[in-house]
Amino acid sequence: MGDIIAVHSFRGGTGKSNLAANMATAAAMQGYRVGIVDTDIQSPGAHVLFGFDETMLDKALNDYLWGKAPIEDTAYPIHETVADQPGRAFLKPLRMWLIPSSIRTGEIARVLREGYDVGLLNEGFHTLLDKLRLDYLLIDTHPGLNEETLLSIAVSNAVAIILRPDQQDFQGTAVTVDVARKLDVPRMHMIVNKVLARYDFGKIKAQVEAAYDVPVAGVLPLSEDVAANASSNVFCALYPDHPWSDMLRQITDRVLHPDAQPVP
Template sequence: MPKIVSIHSFRPGTGKSQLTANIATILAAAGQRVAIIDSDVHSPSIQWLFGLPEGAITHSLNDFLWGKCGIESTAVNLNPTVRHPLKGQVYLVPFATRNSTIDYDISLLSDSFELLINTLRLDVLLIDTQPGVQFAALPSIAFSDIQVLVLQLREQDLQGTGVVIDISEQLGISEMVLIVNQIPEHYNLREVQQKIEQIYQRPVLAALPYDELLADYNQASLLLERTSSNIFVVEHPDHPISLLLTNVAATLTA
């Protein structure tokens, strides 16, 4: 049964897009067919992480919603950009909004997700959402089977994540899980996981430590010549964070 998974955060800068790209690659390497919808319109970075060159994207999901192209025209094949043979398939579908407004029938968005799944024969559709609780971010969340909330140990995140959970419950999302990212090294990861689960009464799939190597990858995504991918789990498959993300991917698709 195909799954729609939204990966969301209350604020930008939590590492949400980096996690999305790596989870998608793990799934594709394992033989699954995956598409990423990059709806983080203020800071889209998936294409840079995968080294997709300028001009490779000609259509967005909005073009389909506005009747300008077929759904298959919105999907870009990312396999050629990954420096690792993938048993499955990974696509990128950009999703742009105009001045953060939605000027199409929102019900069409749900239909487009289903059409993408059927047309591309997807196992998983990942949505890298626009951070926050603005109206533009809510439809993608509402149509998800699972919501992954990414947070760091910052006061803004700790307060905002509770707000996101309340709104998601109102939208009817019953399956919500958490990832705590970039935890400072002086924290005990197990204690952090238990404390966050206690606060939000939601499972924490991973408590990820801050790692300078992964931080360098985040920075490199801004500096790439955009000719090859910059996916952490491809270059460092045996790194502890890669192994934790592999467990996350397996849990999300179980």
């Protein structure tokens, strides 16, 4: 049975979905079978990085949660579905599946109005691991701490917590770390994202580790090149030789493999 990795942040705007998609792709490029589930049902976005739009998504995680489809029927083989799009040929040799949340306005409104049985998520995650024979299932969570996010963290083998060098992020992340500890998550890692180049990255890493007593898997710069990509593609695969991509791969190794050496 593969590992479940929750990718979480206390606030929006940290680059969580972008990092989750890049980490999933980096793992798949190492030969692993990887799934990525967008559980940010109120504001889904992971599908954009892989070139999906509304016309391509006839089923979504919502359909599983409302009893309309088995969860494996909501899993799209990224390497078969969008790899023929311009600029996405790198997906063809990979084995990746996206389980998106619906981007239809009516279905998002239904979630807000009626909710759903959160308990189905745990069952669904393990079904995906089994049916798709996944090595890793990455969960792109909803920011903050709500019921589905708590469950996603609770059933995970590891959680990667994304934060920016911002006082609001620092305070909210402390709550997330405390909750993850109470839920007995086996492994936790911090990823500091969007750090200005003029900052001392080593100092930031040391400060974050001292503040939370959690290892920092890496510190990523605020990159103009990544920003210019505008979530239109998976940056680390499109530009594999870019310094940001190299750092992302090191961070992915650290999160997925607990015995890997820490990133300097």
